[in-house]
Amino acid sequence: MLYALICTDKAHSEDLRQKTREAHLDFLSGLGDRLKGAGPFMCDDLVSPTGSLVIIEAANRDEALAVANEDPYSLAGLFESVEIRPWNWVLKNPDM
Template sequence: MLFAVIFTDRSGQGTLRAEHLTAHIEWVAAHQDVVLVAGSLRSEPEAIPRGGLWVVDAASKQEVLDLMKSDPFYTCGLRDRVDVFYWSKALQRKVLV
């Protein structure tokens, strides 16, 4: 089952994000079998990220929530809000590189 996960970071935490970025990227790479797509969300290309987005392949919403709890961005307290949505892919072609 596919899920879209939208993270909103705590305001004013760019330094905290930067401190944990390498560990977060390594964590995402180690979980790329289930975290199919991951990236930051910004208001402008060069702005400090305000959150992130994942597309996750998991058996249940609870599995997504349990997985997220081991992400360094979650464990360091960066995340303010997390929304997990069931996602239905509309196009069957690969659209991401």
């Protein structure tokens, strides 16, 4: 099953995001084929990130939550909230 991790940054957290970015990217790379896509949400001015969207394959919601909690951004306290939603990849899914 696929899960979308919809993460919203705390206000004024740009420095924390930048300091932990490399560890976050390494963590995501370490997920291997379980990672289906990821990237930041941006402010309307397209300059500053405001959160992250991470799409992963997990056996269930608890496993997806464990991945979200292990993310260095989460461990550093970057996120104001993390929403975990089952996601069905219908269009342009390379596995179909």
